[in-house]
Amino acid sequence: MKIVGTKQGNIFTSLKLVTSHSEKSLEGFHAINRDILLESVDLTGDGQKEVVIETTTGTGTGIQDKHIQVLNKDLAFIHVEDPTPHLLSHTSVAKTDHNIAIQVNDHKVEIPLESLGIQEDHLFEKPVFGNITYYDIDDNHHLKVTKAIQVSPAGFIGDFTVTYKFENDYLKADEIRLNLDE
Known part of the structure; x- marks a missing residue:
C-alpha cells in the first residue's frame, strides 16, 4: 500500500491510495513536503484494519497543520469529526x-x-x-x-x-x- 501524487514545488496534489487490489483517489487532499503517514490499524473495534492517512497541509513558524483521513477495508471514507x-x-x-x-x-x-x-x-x-x-x-x-x-x-x-x-x-x-x- 502506498500514496502517490503529483509534485508541484513542495506541494503534493492529486493524491491516490494504491493497494495491490485497487486505487482510491484522495480528491481534495494535499500534502506539503513529503510528510504523509500511512498506517493500517483497527480503529473501529470490528477486527478489520482501517487505512489511516495523515497529511501535513501547512507548516511554518508556530504552525504545523495536519489532517487525517480514515478508510475502511473497502476503501470508503469513515468520517472523522473535527x-x-x-x-x-x-x-x-x-x-x-x-x-x-x-x-x-x-x-x-x-x-x-x-x-x-x-x-x-x-x-x-x-x-x-x-x-x-x-x-x-x-x-x-x-x-x-x-x-x-x-x-x-x-x-x-x-x-x-x-x-x-x-x-x-x-x-x-x-x-x-x-x-x-x-
Missing part, C-alpha cells in the same frame, strides 16, 4: 491581568503570567489552540488529536489531546486531556 467544536464546547482558555485560565469541563487551572517567561506585550489578548495540530494512534488503537495552546507568536503552554471513539459509523471526538508544559 475536534475544534468539541474543544470549544468543553474547554475555555482566557488571559486575565495576572493569569492564563484554562478550563476543561469542571477542571480549572491558572498559570501566573510571570511564570511564562514571555514579555507581557508579546502575549496574545486571547490564547488560541489549533496552530499546531497532529494525530496519533495509541497502543490501544485509539485515534488521538493534539492541539497546542499558544499564548504568543512563539509561546506555547501545553496542549489539549482529544481521544476519539467509534460510534454511529464515524470517529467522534470524545475525551479531552489537558497537558501543560513544565
Whole structure:
C-alpha cells in the first residue's frame, strides 16, 4: 500500500491510495513536503484494519497543520469529526491581568503570567489552540488529536489531546486531556 501524487514545488496534489487490489483517489487532499503517514490499524473495534492517512497541509513558524483521513477495508471514507467544536464546547482558555485560565469541563487551572517567561506585550489578548495540530494512534488503537495552546507568536503552554471513539459509523471526538508544559 502506498500514496502517490503529483509534485508541484513542495506541494503534493492529486493524491491516490494504491493497494495491490485497487486505487482510491484522495480528491481534495494535499500534502506539503513529503510528510504523509500511512498506517493500517483497527480503529473501529470490528477486527478489520482501517487505512489511516495523515497529511501535513501547512507548516511554518508556530504552525504545523495536519489532517487525517480514515478508510475502511473497502476503501470508503469513515468520517472523522473535527475536534475544534468539541474543544470549544468543553474547554475555555482566557488571559486575565495576572493569569492564563484554562478550563476543561469542571477542571480549572491558572498559570501566573510571570511564570511564562514571555514579555507581557508579546502575549496574545486571547490564547488560541489549533496552530499546531497532529494525530496519533495509541497502543490501544485509539485515534488521538493534539492541539497546542499558544499564548504568543512563539509561546506555547501545553496542549489539549482529544481521544476519539467509534460510534454511529464515524470517529467522534470524545475525551479531552489537558497537558501543560513544565
